[in-house]
Amino acid sequence: MAVDIYESPSPKGKGGRMPYAHSSYSAGYAANKDPRVNGNVGSKMVVDGVPDRHELFLLADGEKKITFEPETRVPNAAMFTFNKEDHTLGNLLRAKLVKSPHVMFAAYQVPHPLFAVFKLRVQTDGDVSPKEAVVQACKDLVAELQMLDQEFTKEWELKKIAGAGADM
Amino acid sequence: MDFNTEYGVDGEDTGPRVTIRRTNETTIDFMLSSTSLSLANSLRRTMLAEIPTIAVDLVEIEANTSVLADEFLAHRLGLIPLSTRNVEDMIYTRDCTCEEFCDNCAVILRLHAANRNSDENVKVFAKDLFAETVSGQPIQDARYQRNGAVDGLSSSEELPPRGQPVIMDPKGNGSLICQLRRGQELRVRCIAKKGIAKEHAKWAPTAAIGFEYDPHNKLRHTTLWYEGTNAKEEWPESKNKDWEEPAPDGEAFRYDSEPTQFYVNLEGTGVMPPDQILHAGIKTLQQKLATVIQQLSTTTDSGHELNGAAGDAGMGGMSPPDPAANGTAYGNQTAYGGQTPAYAQQTAYGGQTPGYGGAGSAYGGMGGATPYGRSGY
Numbered sequence: 086m087a088v089d090i091y092e093s094p095s096p097k098g099k100g101g102r103m104p105y106a107h108s109s110y111s112a113g114y115a116a117n118k119d120p121r122v123n124g125n126v127g128s129k130m131v132v133d134g135v136p137d138r139h140e141l142f143l144l145a146d147g148e149k150k151i152t153f154e155p156e157t158r159v160p161n162a163a164m165f166t167f168n169k170e171d172h173t174l175g176n177l178l179r180a181k182l183v184k185s186p187h188v189m190f191a192a193y194q195v196p197h198p199l200f201a202v203f204k205l206r207v208q209t210d211g212d213v214s215p216k217e218a219v220v221q222a223c224k225d226l227v228a229e230l231q232m233l234d235q236e237f238t239k240e241w242e243l244k245k246i247a248g249a250g251a252d253m
Numbered sequence: 254m255d256f257n258t259e260y261g262v263d264g265e266d267t268g269p270r271v272t273i274r275r276t277n278e279t280t281i282d283f284m285l286s287s288t289s290l291s292l293a294n295s296l297r298r299t300m301l302a303e304i305p306t307i308a309v310d311l312v313e314i315e316a317n318t319s320v321l322a323d324e325f326l327a328h329r330l331g332l333i334p335l336s337t338r339n340v341e342d343m344i345y346t347r348d349c350t351c352e353e354f355c356d357n358c359a360v361i362l363r364l365h366a367a368n369r370n371s372d373e374n375v376k377v378f379a380k381d382l383f384a385e386t387v388s389g390q391p392i393q394d395a396r397y398q399r400n401g402a403v404d405g406l407s408s409s410e411e412l413p414p415r416g417q418p419v420i421m422d423p424k425g426n427g428s429l430i431c432q433l434r435r436g437q438e439l440r441v442r443c444i445a446k447k448g449i450a451k452e453h454a455k456w457a458p459t460a461a462i463g464f465e466y467d468p469h470n471k472l473r474h475t476t477l478w479y480e481g482t483n484a485k486e487e488w489p490e491s492k493n494k495d496w497e498e499p500a501p502d503g504e505a506f507r508y509d510s511e512p513t514q515f516y517v518n519l520e521g522t523g524v525m526p527p528d529q530i531l532h533a534g535i536k537t538l539q540q541k542l543a544t545v546i547q548q549l550s551t552t553t554d555s556g557h558e559l560n561g562a563a564g565d566a567g568m569g570g571m572s573p574p575d576p577a578a579n580g581t582a583y584g585n586q587t588a589y590g591g592q593t594p595a596y597a598q599q600t601a602y603g604g605q606t607p608g609y610g611g612a613g614s615a616y617g618g619m620g621g622a623t624p625y626g627r628s629g630y
Contacts, residue, residue: 219545220545229269233535234532
């Protein structure tokens with residue numbers, strides 16, 4: 086069995102191997118598990134150039150989550166590039182950063198919708214570096230989410246105690 | 254940006270507020286207030302696309318003489334809701350050390366149905382899927398019946414064991430997979446894996462999330478189309494209208510006001526109780542943010558990586574399978590854990606997640622060395 090051919094495109098070179106049974110189908114996308122690779126009767130449509138869907142959220146080998154470069158023409162500004170992230174994080178960070186008194190400018194952009202990358206540009210007043218501003222924004226958000234979690238747990242328990250009946 | 258430590262257990266005037274309006278075993282209708290649109294929306298997006306659940310991912314067809322094509326069946330099997338009880342203990346197959354799949358990263362579901370000699374069609378349901386280990390040992394089949402959710406609030410204890418089909422209809426059948434005529438047979442082995450809905454919607458724990466704010470359109474984020482003379486006459490009022498005051502007549506438009514109240518109707522598929530969906534969404538979002546903090550703390554202000562950062566030692570030579578995990582000692586370096594004692598209490602997740610911590614994968618790499626590690630970030 087041409088197992089190696091079969092295995093190579095899987096994200097970590099694992100978990101994508103052909104099961105031993107004589108015919109198998111992926112219920113998911115998994116062009117890398119295409120039964121036809123092993124000469125079985127298959128039906129998976131293979132379209133070249135379509136990226137695997139795990140590329141939306143799994144960093145490629147050696148890829149970093151975030152890289153950033155200071156802007157050379159503007160003081161206290163930096164451009165952050167977030168890999169394998171989307172508006173979920175981009176807009177959240179942007180909205181938090183613009184509320185900080187130290188941040189003069191914060192905006193994000195998804196350069197191309199087919200690539201799971203966004204860029205965040207931050208300029209500060211110089212009291213904190215752009216990196217520190219982003220880190221602080223993240224910490225505040227983690228804390229805020231934690232408060233939300235506790236608040237929800239509290240309300241949920243109260244609702245449970247109240248019994249409430251099946252009220253929907 | 255002054256949240257840091259000063260908040261108590263029962264929530265003070267700062268911080269988000271939650272009002273639960275209605276619930277049942279799959280749904281919560283609640284109001285979120287004193288928070289930002291971006292946070293509410295990010296939470297919504299996370300709950301839709303990034304909460305780990307379990308779904309059939311590979312199907313080995315041993316015999317199929319039904320009228321449905323193999324791949325058609327494979328697709329249907331993929332969409333069957335499977336219990337996510339204790340998914341935290343499960344590893345992604347790609348992170349697992351096994352060869353193809355094992356009991357740590359997969360659940361096997363077997364289906365064998367045939368119509369030997371009946372003129373009536375045999376219906377094959379999700380209840381006919383039997384869970385077993387990779388080696389073929391049946392997993393104790395607590396063929397469970399949801400007992401009508403008496404109080405309208407379910408808990409994860411009501412879910413069947415991990416990977417088993419979730420059956421919620423009164424007859425206890427579950428989803429219909431196919432029908433077999435006389436002489437037709439279906440024998441398949443399904444491999445269910447952990448995944449997220451960003452990869453395929455079959456991993457979504459939610460059926461839909463209703464999300465509304467500003468029912469009176471006070472902020473004018475919406476332009477209402479109207480044919481006659483007045484938009485108000487032509488548009489039905491939102492059912493959330495009674496939760497907010499309409500703008501008084503003649504008041505000037507406040508262009509700088511922001512939405513603070515959000516009406517969320519969180520509708521799950523049943524694979525996970527709705528409160529768990531919310532908790533898992535919050536946790537997933539926090540992990541995302543924690544990855545950013547961890548990554549930036551090993552970088553200088555000019556964007557260069559700190560070499561030989563404390564973190565490398567922290568990982569103790571383990572090689573994390575995921576570059577994102579490049580486990581620099583999150584807690585150690587940033588004193589992050591120390592600042593926020595509230596995290597330390599939050600061990601509910603951490604305790605249950607050997608999948609994260611033990612395997613040295615993305616988050617628990619520090620294995621409890623810091624409050625962060627313990628809480629599974």
